[in-house]
Amino acid sequence: MNNFIQHALYWYWNLVLTLFFTLIFRYVLRSKLTEDTNTFPTPKGLKYYPLLGHSLTFLGDTEYIFNTLLQVASNNNHPVRVQILHKTYYTVMHPHHMEVVLNSPKCLEKDALYKYTIPLIGYGLFNMPVGIWRVHRKHIMPTFNQKILDSFVDIFAEQSNLLAQILERKVGIYFDVEEYVAKCTLECVAQTAMGVTTNIQTSDCEIVEYVNKGMDLLTLRMYNVVHRSDLIFHLSKHGKQEEKVISGFYNFIQQIFKEKRELYREMLKQKHGEANIEEVSKRKAFLEYLMELSESEGKFTEDEIINEVQTFMIAGSDTSGTVVGFVLLCLGIYPEIQKKVYEEVFDILGRDRSLKSDDLPHLKYLEKVVKETMRLFPIGPFILRQVSEDLPLANKVLPKGSGVVLCIYSLHRSPEYYKDPLEFKPERFNPEESSKRHPYAYLAFSGGPRNCAGPKFGIMLVKTIVATLIRKYHVETTYKRHEDIRMKQSLLLKTVLGYPVKLIPRDN
Numbered sequence: 001m002n003n004f005i006q007h008a009l010y011w012y013w014n015l016v017l018t019l020f021f022t023l024i025f026r027y028v029l030r031s032k033l034t035e036d037t038n039t040f041p042t043p044k045g046l047k048y049y050p051l052l053g054h055s056l057t058f059l060g061d062t063e064y065i066f067n068t069l070l071q072v073a074s075n076n077n078h079p080v081r082v083q084i085l086h087k088t089y090y091t092v093m094h095p096h097h098m099e100v101v102l103n104s105p106k107c108l109e110k111d112a113l114y115k116y117t118i119p120l121i122g123y124g125l126f127n128m129p130v131g132i133w134r135v136h137r138k139h140i141m142p143t144f145n146q147k148i149l150d151s152f153v154d155i156f157a158e159q160s161n162l163l164a165q166i167l168e169r170k171v172g173i174y175f176d177v178e179e180y181v182a183k184c185t186l187e188c189v190a191q192t193a194m195g196v197t198t199n200i201q202t203s204d205c206e207i208v209e210y211v212n213k214g215m216d217l218l219t220l221r222m223y224n225v226v227h228r229s230d231l232i233f234h235l236s237k238h239g240k241q242e243e244k245v246i247s248g249f250y251n252f253i254q255q256i257f258k259e260k261r262e263l264y265r266e267m268l269k270q271k272h273g274e275a276n277i278e279e280v281s282k283r284k285a286f287l288e289y290l291m292e293l294s295e296s297e298g299k300f301t302e303d304e305i306i307n308e309v310q311t312f313m314i315a316g317s318d319t320s321g322t323v324v325g326f327v328l329l330c331l332g333i334y335p336e337i338q339k340k341v342y343e344e345v346f347d348i349l350g351r352d353r354s355l356k357s358d359d360l361p362h363l364k365y366l367e368k369v370v371k372e373t374m375r376l377f378p379i380g381p382f383i384l385r386q387v388s389e390d391l392p393l394a395n396k397v398l399p400k401g402s403g404v405v406l407c408i409y410s411l412h413r414s415p416e417y418y419k420d421p422l423e424f425k426p427e428r429f430n431p432e433e434s435s436k437r438h439p440y441a442y443l444a445f446s447g448g449p450r451n452c453a454g455p456k457f458g459i460m461l462v463k464t465i466v467a468t469l470i471r472k473y474h475v476e477t478t479y480k481r482h483e484d485i486r487m488k489q490s491l492l493l494k495t496v497l498g499y500p501v502k503l504i505p506r507d508n
Ligand code: HEM
Pocket: 125, 126, 127, 137, 193, 311, 312, 315, 316, 317, 319, 320, 323, 374, 379, 380, 383, 444, 445, 446, 447, 450, 451, 452, 453, 454, 455, 457, 458, 459, 462
């Protein structure tokens, strides 16, 4: 027994010392980086500890993490330096600096912390290294051209009408609209980009909870160093929760993939196989095209396709659904703006005609409302990139190996670029107003070559859902001011207390 304890103690101290020296070694190795960067200031009021840097200021939940990021970014028109363990991050907020970073080939790589997004979001466009990303992006982008997007609008409208109908049972009471909207956007992405029907709006499945929980957990791992170690995380309560939500979501993705593969093979058989591959290639949806590339040219492996399905299901639906949630809250807070949206929608669609793709460009005021909502509530509030080569910026240099935090939330609320920034004014997006702004002062879809892959898809989907709901219901919310909405960093910007609304049927 004594022998056993001695042995255990020996290995315990060995492990502790190895960890200690590894940390010191990594710290010393990176110290050159720190020296080089001393010229950029550190943010005021943020505690710094030797070896740990500013890491301890991020120890908290996702609301706390969001508020800390906000504190780091506040009023910093020039980069500041934050040290998380051995790694240095620079905040960027000035539109010109945003333009330089987002367009530089030296900053196309996603930050290493995005590896924690892979279990939920998949190893797809969003987080893959630049080499493979270029090839995937080149193949994928044409599957979202305007003609294809226009052909999706009937599905958006059908699913929005179904949502409006499902919400009839909630009329007159306050409830959280998030799950209903999220299921609608999931179904829209499934039926259009994937070409598969899941009937999720009318089912009781827990996919939305899985995605929400998964997003919270991956954000904790990214920012809160306590959750970084794989070993400790997987043994913890959070690790068990992650296992459950990931496997639940992954099963859903597998079902979509398998169903589409069956449909695709069936279609090929009906069209007599090989001879019709060329004809198939003229067809639309994203998933079908990837399958065709895989079968005819061996370009995408099955695993790569499944990962992209995972990425697009979340990148396409959780984003658009969250934006719809924020738009409904804003319309509830500003009834006079809601009235103008309603009048425009009624003018164009009348009492009960279903929305068509031709209608969307005419819903101009609604589009400004959506853009103004995304200014105040950009769903990518803080985006991280990796600096792969020294990058000159603001008369200094962001050194190779450091990270950049693009502070889009703070930029969108800066009085330097938006007069009375906290006021909700859709008119800011009148063409003459927009043209006066720096093009990188508005980054709801990010910018540069690695921007969002579906901005038009997103806007069209959000407009269709909001127009359909507003024509049928007057929306109220418990919030009196948008400043009262508590927010969290859950990879995306989300509210802490959901999206409480009350729907009152219109007697039009
Ligand atoms: C209103 C809705 C949406 C908003 C506000 C939004 C916003 C964003 C933002 C801020 C990024 C991060 C870009 C960066 O890291 O610099 C992003 C990336 C991405 N988005 Fe969207 N998005 C929306 C809808 C969509 C839709 C509908 C799709 C697909 C159907 C989509 C697919 C993607 C993909 C694949 C990426 C990763 C792009 C890459 O790294 O190449 N998004 N989006």
